[in-house]
Amino acid sequence: MPPSRALYRRERSPMSGLGRRGDALAGLSERSFDVLVVGGGIVGAGVLLEATLRGYRAALVERNDFASGTSSRSSKLVHGGLRYLARGEVGIVRDALRERANLLRRAPSLVRPMPHVFPLRSQVHRLAVRATLTLYDRLGSHPAHTLVSRDEIAARDPDLARLAPFGAARYHEAQADDTRLVFATLVAAVERGAIVANHIAALRRRRWGDRVRTALRDERGGATIEVEARCVVVAVGAHFGDARADFDWRAMALRPAKGIHAVLRVTPRDANVLIRSPRDGRYLNTLPWHGHVLAGTTDTPASREEIDDPRPSAEDVAYVLDAVRPLYPDSDKRVRAAWAGIRPLINAGGATTVGLSREDEIASPEPGVLAVAGGKMTTYQAMARRTMDLVDRNIGRRRASEEAPLDDPLPPSGKRLVSDAPFTRGELEAAARDGMVETLDDLLTQRVGITLVAPDAVREHARDWAKVVAPILGWDESRVARETEDVRTRAARFAPP
Structure with a gap:
């Protein structure tokens, strides 16, 4: 969620x-x-x-x-980076954990703790993960990790238990509305x-x-x-x-890399369950997000064209679904949205973007x-x-800095825009009034964020929502019609390929 x-x-x-x-x-x-x-x-x-x-x-x-x-196309995680620790990037992890703690303190309405569940495949895997998480704790990850037995998991979540023959490790990161x-x-x-x-x-x-x-x-x-x-x-x-x-x-x-996410219309768990890809062994997230599951991400080199207009391919989405299917068996039929972002990675010679x-x-x-x-x-x-x-x-001068608290600029209020996602009319109106909105796409995609979760709802209700904010933005009927047509076209890009 x-x-x-x-x-x-x-x-x-x-x-x-x-x-x-x-x-x-x-x-x-x-x-x-x-x-x-x-x-x-x-x-x-x-x-x-x-x-x-x-x-x-x-x-x-x-x-x-x-x-x-x-x-706006990230994994929505504020995290130390467990896989960076596995690569020996201890300094990056320590700094990230410190910044994670800072954001949890400064932005409690935007950043919240998110439990992570790491299924354990074997006794060797269990020992390796435990050693890594122990170091992670010592570098500043709080609360400390715990181990959960397979029997405990099976009593509550049989599907997850099948992926965790040696139990699971539970630790915490944070989730943010990017x-x-x-x-x-x-x-x-x-x-x-x-x-x-x-x-x-x-x-x-x-x-x-x-x-x-x-x-x-x-x-x-x-x-x-x-x-x-x-x-x-x-x-x-x-x-x-x-x-x-x-x-x-x-x-x-720079060496840009493309990462895609799929939004699944399934009941989310209360934690991010890490799932291992059967294709290449990479781990993917299955995060609760706005009443859906946010699954991803991939990591592939991005072309010049993709930098300007990143989109997930059918093969990208299939890669994600192959990984999450054991946990969400009907996920193939439940993809509501899919989108891509570009990571501006620093080039390190001949390494793949994953590395x-x-x-x-x-x-x-x-x-x-x-x-x-x-x-x-x-x-x-x-x-x-x-x-x-x-x-x-x-x-040539030095100024003392300070720390600024960060509040959610759009606290929800009023009726939901759609029944199965927690976006509200109050958010729509407040963003139109105070959010420097120039287009309906600005409003629905970057301010409220509903396009990235429910592009189908945007295509269906765009005109109604445009009419709600038209008096605030000074749009006449012809402007409402143009904005509606444009945002429907743009929303189609977030539909699964």
């Missing part, structure tokens, strides 16, 4: 908001900045917040919509004076004394403005190919410009801190 709705029910004001896009465009054209962030995913949002926490004048622009790429974590981070930055704008493309850049001037194009209206900043931070994930025409990016060696590190990298292709890539959602704020440490040195 999604993060517990009970966590959201405390009294609080609704989303304070990202501000009005028109005001943001005016602010961009009228002001110079200390820091301009290009890229509105989780890393860019983290850098923006860290900049404001250090007292910098900061702005962020995103070519498409906020969190419209990898930051898209809302992006928005909570952006809102926290805006509350501290930052300016953000979506559907703004960063074009040419040029040095002007000790500053960088960046031409920006409004992808909705077509106007071009120039913004001046002392430092530009490029955080565009796997899309660095788009930026390399402007700068020498050879120091940033590439999740370390991050910060490069300076020329004075006044920093590029950050790699890493994972769990460590996004640590990446932001390291990036801003370099900005401090480049600008």
Whole structure:
């Protein structure tokens, strides 16, 4: 299931908001900045917040919509990375566990503990997993892992018991609503004076004394403005190919990898059960998510075309279903949605994408410009801190930082939009009012998130939902019709192949 709705029910004001896009465009054209962030995913949002926490004048622009790429297509996990530990990446795991604890404390309405169940295949496997988890505990994973016997499992879950002849290990990670974590981070930055704008493309850049001037194009209206900043931070994930025409990016060696997930319309368990693929031995997640099961992920090299438009193939989905079928026997008939994201992995020579590190990298292709890539959602704020440490040195000053709490910007209220997924009309209206929504796709996919779970419902109810928010967004009947047609087309891309 999604993060517990009970966590959201405390009294609080609704989303304070990202501000009005028109005001943001005016602010961009009228002001110079200390820091301009290009890229509105989780890393860019983290850098923006860290900049404001250090007292910098900061702005962020995103070519498409906020969190419209990898930051809404993740496995929804905030985790230390048990498989990284198996590869000897102890430092990455220790840092990730520390950041996991930070997020659980700072964002309790967005990040919650998630039990993990690791079925044990043999006595040797049992000993190996126990040794690994003992080290994991010592590196900072809490609560400590426990072992569950096969008999205990069989009494409660016979299907799972068949996959666990030697019992199972139970340990904890955390689960996050990735898209809302992006928005909570952006809102926290805006509350501290930052300016953000979506559907703004960063074009040419040029040095002007000790500053960088960046031409920006409004992808909705077509106007071009120039913004001046002392430092530009490029955080565009796997899309660095788009930026390399402007700068020498050879120091940033990326190897993008595609990962897909399938959303199954089955009753979820209360834990993430790790399932071993019969094809190659990789482990896949079967996470409870919004009343469904989120199954995945794959890890394959991404082509240039897939970076621009990642989609799961029928073979990708078949790979996932082959793995989860023993746990969910009717899963072939229960795929409600499938989607893909691109991981911007740091290249490590001839390794396959499966073996590439999740370390991050910060490069300076020329004075006044920093590029950050790699890493994972769990460590996004640590990446932001390291990036801003370099900005401090480049600008020649040091500002004390602080810690910002993060709240769910869209607590649910009102009637459900559909009966079998916990998205509400109140979320729809609040996002339209305060979420810098330009299109119905912005609203349903990136703000509320229902498209990634129930694209069939989006295609069926899009017009009704567009009419709900039309008075808020100032849409007339012809605009409602256009947005409805467009979002139905886009939602079809999330249907299983």
